[in-house]
Amino acid sequence: MWDDSKITTHHGIIPTRKTVVLTQLSDSERKVYGLVRNHFLAQFLPDHEVDKTDLRLNCAGEMLVAGGSVVIVSGWRQLFLREMATHSPEETQALPALQQGQTD
Numbered sequence: 001m002w003d004d005s006k007i008t009t010h011h012g013i014i015p016t017r018k019t020v021v022l023t024q025l026s027d028s029e030r031k032v033y034g035l036v037r038n039h040f041l042a043q044f045l046p047d048h049e050v051d052k053t054d055l056r057l058n059c060a061g062e063m064l065v066a067g068g069s070v071v072i073v074s075g076w077r078q079l080f081l082r083e084m085a086t087h088s089p090e091e092t093q094a095l096p097a098l099q100q101g102q103t104d
Contacts, residue, residue: 015040020033038079038080041079042076042079042080043076045075045076045078045079046073046075046076047073047075047076048071048073048074048075048076048077049071049072049073049075050069050070050071050072051069051070051072052067052068052069053067053068053069053094053095054066054067055067055068055095055098066095067093067095068093068094068095069093069094070094
């Protein structure tokens with residue numbers, strides 16, 4: 001991922017082989033460690049892919065609008081599901097398959 005010999009000054013965190021005993025960390029230290037760990041690991045996971053659908057229907061001169069999304073590949077976001085659930089719930093409504101000209 002990087003070559004330390006080419007870096008003169010940096011403020012990043014570089015992983016080492018030193019193991020961490022999580023039970024020896026305070027609650028705040030464990031939270032910081034978890035954030036750093038998840039953001040580091042996220043770079044190695046696939047992209048997050050979502051299939052989004054926007055639907056616009058003209059019904060008797062009235063425009064009806066609906067939308068939906070379905071996660072296809074959770075990718076890097078799987079590391080942050082718990083945090084995202086408490087801050088910004090993601091829309092997961094799927095729309096049924098429709099055909100042009102369908103009336104029912």
